[in-house]
Amino acid sequence: MGASCLTDTGHEMGSISLTDTAHEMGASSLTDTGHEMGTSTLTDTGHEMGSSSLTDTGHEMGSFSLTDTGHEMGSSSLTDTGHEVGSISLTDPGHEMGSISLTDTGHEMGSISLTDTGHEMGSITLTDTGHEMGSISLTDTGQEMGSISLTDTGHTMGASSLTDTGHEMGSISLTDTGQEMGSISLTDTGHTMGASSLTDTGHEMGSISLTDTGHEMGSISLTDTGHEMGSSSLTDTGHEMASGSLTDTGHEMGSSSLTDTGHEMSSISLTNTGH
The missing domain is CATH 2.150.10 (Alkaline Protease, subunit P, domain 1)
Known part of the structure; x- marks a missing residue:
């Protein structure tokens, strides 16, 4: 594995963890500068993955997680700069996937999730900048799909x-x-x-x-x-x-x-x- 980095400069944060058991992985990073955040987790058990990144600068956030068990995946990223958000998660156990990203800058949002179990998929993206939204979710289990x-x-x-x-x-x-x-x-x-x-x-x-x-x-x-x-x-x-x-x-x-x-x-x- 090339490099793994975890940075936290937040206040009154419960827990933050990064776990990697992958082989031939390029880089993995988790960064948090938020206040009063509950938990933040990034887990990767994939093989030959390029990069995986989770960034949070939000306030009063409940939980934040990114999980990848895929093989030969290009990149995966989750970014949140929202306030008072409940939970946000990205899960991918797919194979030979190009890129996957989830971005949220909303306020007072309940939950946001992206799940992919597909094979040979190009890219998948979910973006939310809304206010006072209940939930938003994107799920893909397809094969050889271009983009979603x-x-x-x-x-x-x-x-x-x-x-x-x-x-x-x-x-x-x-x-x-x-x-x-x-x-x-x-x-x-x-x-x-x-x-x-x-x-x-x-x-x-x-x-x-x-x-x-x-x-x-x-x-x-x-x-x-x-x-x-x-x-x-x-x-x-x-x-x-x-x-x-x-x-x-x-x-x-x-x-x-x-x-x-x-x-x-x-x-x-x-x-x-x-x-």
């Missing part, structure tokens, strides 16, 4: 989640910049899918979801910029579909949904700009 990302800059949001168990998928992304939103989720269990994205910039929205279990689908997207909307959903279980999209910019709308279970369909779209 979840970004949230919203305020007073309940829950956000992105789950992928697909194979040979290009990219999947979920972006939310809304305020006082209940929940937002994107789920994909498909095979050989090109791209999937869900974007919400609305206010006081109940829930928005995109689900795909299809095979060899080109692209699927759901976009909502509405206000005081109940729910929006796009569901596809079709095969060899080119594209599917749902767009809503309406106000005080109850629900909007697009469902496709067809085979070899070229495109399907639902657009609403009504009030």
Whole structure:
């Protein structure tokens, strides 16, 4: 192993630990300059890993952990500069993964987690800069996937989640910049899918979801910029579909949904700009 470093300049901190049993690992570091923090942990038992890093400069944080048991992984990093956050964790037991990162600069956040058990994955990213958010999570158990990302800059949001168990998928992304939103989720269990994205910039929205279990689908997207909307959903279980999209910019709308279970369909779209 090349180098391992642990630095703490915090006040009233409970415990901090770094454990490494890896072989041929480049560098591993854990840095904390926070105040009144409970615990911070970085554990690595992987082989031939490039670098792993955990940094925290937050205040009054409960717990913070990064765990890696992967093989031939490029880099893994977790950064938190938030205040009064409950817990944040990153876990990866994957093989031959390029990079994985989790960044949080939010205030009064409950929990944030990223889990990956995939093989030969390029990159996975979760970023949160929101305030008073309940929880945000990203889970991937896919194989040979290009990239997956979840970004949230919203305020007073309940829950956000992105789950992928697909194979040979290009990219999947979920972006939310809304305020006082209940929940937002994107789920994909498909095979050989090109791209999937869900974007919400609305206010006081109940829930928005995109689900795909299809095979060899080109692209699927759901976009909502509405206000005081109940729910929006796009569901596809079709095969060899080119594209599917749902767009809503309406106000005080109850629900909007697009469902496709067809085979070899070229495109399907639902657009609403009504009030």
